[in-house]
Amino acid sequence: MSDVVLYEIDGPVATITLNRPDKLNALNTETVFELDKRVAQAAEDDNVKVVLIAANGRSFSAGFDINDEIEDGTETPLEWLPVLRRDSAVTMRIWSLPKPTIAVVQGYCLAGACEIAMACDMVVAADNAQFGEPEIQYGSGPVTLLMPFILGQKKTNELLFTGDKIGAEEALRLGLVNKVVPLEGLETAARELARRIAPTPLPILQLTKQALNRAYEAKGLRTAVNANIDISAIINGANTPEQQEFDKVAAEKGLKAALAWRDERYGAVKA
Structure with missing residues (x-):
């Protein structure tokens, strides 16, 4: 069996753990x-009431694995479309999971991984x-366009146009996260939150989640997500x-060299 994603049950809490720490859980x-x-x-599983999505190692995830895309030779919009639909479908499965979900985040939480975190309830x-x-x-462009619904228009515009990162405290101020704790207390804090939720009967949790999701989807969230996939395919294939x-x-020097080339271009602007 694959061990790139681990699954553990502890009473009413299931923990799904990304497990590629040597690759920053790409x-x-x-x-x-x-x-x-x-x-x-x-x-x-009707015995599970709360789901934690966590990651081993120093980072939650650096996002979708660029090496995968380079090796696959995905180039044209028509080639990108099924890939992006698959990736977005996983994120939206987390969004739709009929139980409260908690992302447990340390280090980098970027790109598709940031979308996974935003798809969680907390x-x-x-x-x-x-x-x-x-x-x-x-x-490239975001695969699952959730950020406008989480952060609002202006900050989303800034982050998506610049590609900038924000720290935990700013993420808390903006409403992207619920709680910031010292790294050594991260797992304890997440499990404590899960334990506070777990005594509620499962049907009540499920109906509450359904009501909350319907409120966002009435604002057009799912329509925006689906429309964005087509545009992202065009962007990626431009x-x-x-x-x-x-x-x-x-291809010639490796991904690390390509990232350094990219960072040099943007570093000159930021300086």
């Missing part, structure tokens, strides 16, 4: 598949957590000179 195809399977498992963050969707700096150069550097 979301490759196998991880996405296993995460989807574990979320479905938690949804179907987020408990370590004080070293960093959130953001830097996809624009890769010539094949701009910068995208071509990033892929060329990655």
Whole structure:
């Protein structure tokens, strides 16, 4: 069995754990598949009332695995569309999971991983957590457009146009997270929150979640998410000179060199 996503039951609490710490829990195809399977498992288990989504290692996740995309040779919008639909479907399965979910975040929580955290009902963050969707700096776009509904228009515009990251305290101020705690107390704080929720009967939790989700979806959340997938496929397949150069550097010198090339371009602007 794959061990890239772990699953553990502790009484009424299920914990789904990303387990590629040596890769900053980057979301490759196998991880996405296993995460989807574990979320479905938690949804179907009537003994589970609360679901934690956590990660081993120093970061929650750096986002979708760029190496996967380079190796697959995904280029055109038509090639990107099924990939993005798959990735967004996993995030929206978490959004729709009929039980309260809590993201347990340390270190980097970027791109698709930030979307996973936003899809959870609550987020408990370590004080070293960093959130953001830097996809624009890769010539890409967000897969699951949840941020406007979480942060509002102006801050979302700023973060998605710049690709900047924000720290845990700013994320708390903006309403992206519920609680910030010292790194060493992260798991304890998340489990304490889960234990406060768990005494409520499961049907009541399920109906409450349904009501909350319907409120957001009445504002157009799901329509916006679905519409964005088509645009993201066009963005990813735009094949701009910068995208071509990033892929060329990655192919010739490796992903680390390509990221350094990207950071140099944006570093000059930020300086």
